[in-house]
Amino acid sequence: MRIALVIAARILRQRLRDRSAIIFAVLTPLGLALAFSILIPNEFSAFHTRFVVVDNDRDHVAAILVDDVLGSLAEAGVADVDALSSESEAISEVESDQASAAIIIPAGLTAAVESGQPAEIRIVGGEFPLSLEIARSAVERFAQAVGGVQLMVATAVAGGSMPDAATISAAQAAAGEPGPIAVSTAALDRRQADLATFYGAAMAIMFVFFATQYGALSLVADREVGTMSRYLAAPIPGWSILAGASIAGFVLGLVAMGVLAIATTVLQGADWGPPALLVPLILAAVVAAMGISTLVSSIARTPQQAGGLNAIVALSLAALGGVFIPVSQAPEGLAVAAQVTPHYWFLRGVDTLASDAATLADLGPSIGILLAIGALTGAIGLVRARAALTVR
Amino acid sequence: MSAAASAPNPRAEADDAPASPPAAGVVGAPTLVCTGLVKRFGDRLAVDGVGFEIARGETYGLLGPNGAGKTTSISMICGLLVRDGGDVVVDGKPIQPGTTAAKAAIGYVPQDLAIYPDLTARENLTFFGQLYGLGGRSLAARVAELLEVIGLADRAKDRTEQFSGGMKRRLNIAIGLLHRPRLLVLDEPTVGVDPQSRNAILSSVQELGREGMAILYTTHYMEEAERLCDRVGIIDEGRIRAEGTRRELVELVGQRDRIALAAGGDLQAAANVARALPGVHGATVREGGLDLLVTNGRTMLPQLLQALSGDGLAIRSVEVIEPDLEAVFLHLTGKALRD
Numbered sequence: 001m002r003i004a005l006v007i008a009a010r011i012l013r014q015r016l017r018d019r020s021a022i023i024f025a026v027l028t029p030l031g032l033a034l035a036f037s038i039l040i041p042n043e044f045s046a047f048h049t050r051f052v053v054v055d056n057d058r059d060h061v062a063a064i065l066v067d068d069v070l071g072s073l074a075e076a077g078v079a080d081v082d083a084l085s086s087e088s089e090a091i092s093e094v095e096s097d098q099a100s101a102a103i104i105i106p107a108g109l110t111a112a113v114e115s116g117q118p119a120e121i122r123i124v125g126g127e128f129p130l131s132l133e134i135a136r137s138a139v140e141r142f143a144q145a146v147g148g149v150q151l152m153v154a155t156a157v158a159g160g161s162m163p164d165a166a167t168i169s170a171a172q173a174a175a176g177e178p179g180p181i182a183v184s185t186a187a188l189d190r191r192q193a194d195l196a197t198f199y200g201a202a203m204a205i206m207f208v209f210f211a212t213q214y215g216a217l218s219l220v221a222d223r224e225v226g227t228m229s230r231y232l233a234a235p236i237p238g239w240s241i242l243a244g245a246s247i248a249g250f251v252l253g254l255v256a257m258g259v260l261a262i263a264t265t266v267l268q269g270a271d272w273g274p275p276a277l278l279v280p281l282i283l284a285a286v287v288a289a290m291g292i293s294t295l296v297s298s299i300a301r302t303p304q305q306a307g308g309l310n311a312i313v314a315l316s317l318a319a320l321g322g323v324f325i326p327v328s329q330a331p332e333g334l335a336v337a338a339q340v341t342p343h344y345w346f347l348r349g350v351d352t353l354a355s356d357a358a359t360l361a362d363l364g365p366s367i368g369i370l371l372a373i374g375a376l377t378g379a380i381g382l383v384r385a386r387a388a389l390t391v392r
Numbered sequence: 393m394s395a396a397a398s399a400p401n402p403r404a405e406a407d408d409a410p411a412s413p414p415a416a417g418v419v420g421a422p423t424l425v426c427t428g429l430v431k432r433f434g435d436r437l438a439v440d441g442v443g444f445e446i447a448r449g450e451t452y453g454l455l456g457p458n459g460a461g462k463t464t465s466i467s468m469i470c471g472l473l474v475r476d477g478g479d480v481v482v483d484g485k486p487i488q489p490g491t492t493a494a495k496a497a498i499g500y501v502p503q504d505l506a507i508y509p510d511l512t513a514r515e516n517l518t519f520f521g522q523l524y525g526l527g528g529r530s531l532a533a534r535v536a537e538l539l540e541v542i543g544l545a546d547r548a549k550d551r552t553e554q555f556s557g558g559m560k561r562r563l564n565i566a567i568g569l570l571h572r573p574r575l576l577v578l579d580e581p582t583v584g585v586d587p588q589s590r591n592a593i594l595s596s597v598q599e600l601g602r603e604g605m606a607i608l609y610t611t612h613y614m615e616e617a618e619r620l621c622d623r624v625g626i627i628d629e630g631r632i633r634a635e636g637t638r639r640e641l642v643e644l645v646g647q648r649d650r651i652a653l654a655a656g657g658d659l660q661a662a663a664n665v666a667r668a669l670p671g672v673h674g675a676t677v678r679e680g681g682l683d684l685l686v687t688n689g690r691t692m693l694p695q696l697l698q699a700l701s702g703d704g705l706a707i708r709s710v711e712v713i714e715p716d717l718e719a720v721f722l723h724l725t726g727k728a729l730r731d
Contacts (some may be wrong), residue, residue: 232471
């Protein structure tokens with residue numbers, strides 16, 4: 001292990017001396033993260049909309065919907081919810097885009113619920129399908145919570161048209177399923193990282209590949225400049241050469257991500273979550289990046305080729321993994337494909353950390369898959385690199 | 393030890409005698425024993441049964457043209473290459489690519505520069521010294537000592553990318569000496585080096601030999617082999633064609649001299665004419681002239697010049713060279729060493 005540390009120290013000294021690691025792994029991602037967060041102010045990072053509600057029931061069941069269910073949306077900062085007195089006024093606001101959806105509570109809802117009669121809550125949506133979906137989801141959850149009640153949730157576009165048969169059928173099916181009476185707002189409790197944190201994390205996971213690659217690149221460079229022959233002639237085991245390169249890549253990756261986390265926290269107020277949870281996530285991300293860098297570099301014949309390949313892989317995985325376009329806005333196929341990238345799992349882990357209640361168990365999938373990616377690709381890369389240590 | 397002190401025991405490929413034993417004056421078991429080394433690259437047989445021994449304090453030269461198998465042989469001896477056959481024992485311990493401790497007895501100086509250009513001379517020496525288990529004050533002292541020896545003490549803190557070719561070569565050799573190896577393996581260490589640095593390198597190698605280090609030195613420069621080596625193995629096409637001291641090898645040629653002609657015209661036709669003459673044992677074309685191996689060159693010269701001039705060759709200069717290793721190589725292989 002002493003020899004591996006000696007080799008790692010040599011690599012780190014060279015990379016710090018030529019400043020390449022600092023430029024590519026720290027300064028560039030930090031600059032980009034700062035630029036993105038300045039260009040896109042943090043206040044707009046969270047989704048926000050406005051709903052209007054017309055309570056024609058004015059009784060206690062409707063009050064649960066208005067105060068508890070829709071109130072929780074307002075409390076979570078997802079939507080402002082304003083009560084209006086008439087349906088026409090509400091639809092008018094939707095048509096003029098002053099509200100993204102109008103929720104119409106029928107007169108007699110409480111009585112219908114208590115007597116087991118069917119009732120219908122109408123949701124009129126505007127041009128924003130996401131807003132309509134949020135309103136519909138919240139009201140449907142309420143409907144499910146009112147167990148055993150034939151409560152229909154109807155949705156329509158602005159103008160007040162009636163729901164089609166399929167919608168009614170789906171709503172009835174949903175309403176027919178008994179559920180707990182207490183309205184759960186768990187679905188609304190899932191938080192996302194704010195903008196500063198997202199871009200800090202996105203740049204960190206994208207550029208960590210440029211840091212970890214220096215370990216694997218050193219092996220390619222040693223072959224090119226001839227120093228590998230000295231290693232092979234020296235009384236040292238082959239694994240110490242590989243371990244030295246891996247240690248150097250790991251340290252560079254760790255420092256790069258650590259600096260970014262600290263810098264975006266201090267400079268931009270990013271919230272990376274509790275350090276005790278963040279550190280394992282970062283360690284796993286560095287392992288994944290190291291594995292992929294090792295595999296990619298083992299294919300290359302020259303350092304230049306290895307650097308180019310690593311850049312292509314890093315940027316491609318970043319694009320696929322939601323660094324540039326959030327996976328939630330990507331087509332379904334792309335969203336599925338994103339799950340093969342370490343970027344997706346790291347960003348998902350950072351989102352998880354945005355919740356105050358997050359635990360290490362919540363991070364389990366992210367950390368586990370990141371480590372698995374690193375172990376698989378790294379093992380293949382090291383086997384290939386090891387074979388190159390001795391010319392046959 | 394000196395070449396003159398060696399026991400005359402030339403071994404030409406034609407006879408089946410075993411490899412020459414360690415030269416006279418050498419005490420104890422050989423530092424290097426390699427036997428029957430074989431290496432194939434695909435269908436090509438790069439090294440075919442190479443074997444020799446080197447005793448403590450002896451400098452052994454592998455002399456051959458580029459592509460003869462020198463570097464491949466050295467790579468197998470140092471454990472860089474997996475060999476297809478043969479054995480290597482250094483200081484009593486077998487060498488394989490996977491072995492570690494036994495390699496500590498070898499100091500390897502590769503043909504190509506193997507130093508980090510973005511590290512200083514001192515950092516390069518210190519780093520490679522650590523690979524050999526050196527450390528602390530003893531390493532610092534050894535590094536300082538070697539920097540003095542190679543004349544780079546005042547440039548110790550400069551990055552090697554700022555060094556001249558000769559300075560880099562000297563540093564390249566010094567790295568191989570850091571751990572005071574029993575066997576120093578130098579693979580064409582003077583290629584691309586200016587005359588002054590080359591002379592300094594050769595003097596250093598001579599000094600190391602006098603200090604008792606066993607040295608394996610490959611070169612395609614006949615003068616280097618003649619100056620440095622107690623014994624020489626002439627290698628061509630992966631096989632050792634002959635082995636012995638310089639005097640022993642030259643005796644293989646007999647009274648044959650080498651005549652170097654600088655000439656213009658149809659050199660290939662002239663070579664064919666020369667080969668047909670009695671007393672001419674070999675003729676090879678090189679750039680700008682011919683190399684001929686003849687019996688009693690000075691006596692033969694008028695007849696030779698007449699025949700070649702009559703064939704239309706424009707002769708510019710003639711040099712008659714007493715038998716040397718170049719002549720030996722020509723005699724053994726039918727071609728010039730530089731081919």
